């Protein structure tokens with residue numbers, strides 16, 4: 001997974017470090033660094049929690065996830 005952190009935007013809050021279920025990030029000198037990018041499962045939870053939108057996952061976009069979520073909700077509503 002190609003994960004980029006905008007060093008100018010990162011606040012060093014550590015929320016992505018705590019939130020990531022796969023321990024992808026580590027704080028180094030006040031900046032989040034994706035030290036284990038291969039662990040990433042693409043859940044995009046870190047995007048949602050980052051207050052400064054400093055994270056980028058090449059090839060995966062939050063809008064796509066929201067679109068999929070909406071489609072799943074629509075499907076479930078039809079079944080239930």
Ligand code: SF4
Pocket residue numbers: 019020021022023024039040041042043044045046047
């Ligand atoms: S997308 Fe999910 S697994 Fe990947 S770095 Fe973000 S929180 Fe961790």
Ligand code: SF4
Pocket residue numbers: 005009010011012013014015016017031032049050051052053054055
């Ligand atoms: S959540 Fe965002 S601002 Fe906070 S450490 Fe992670 S990348 Fe930086």
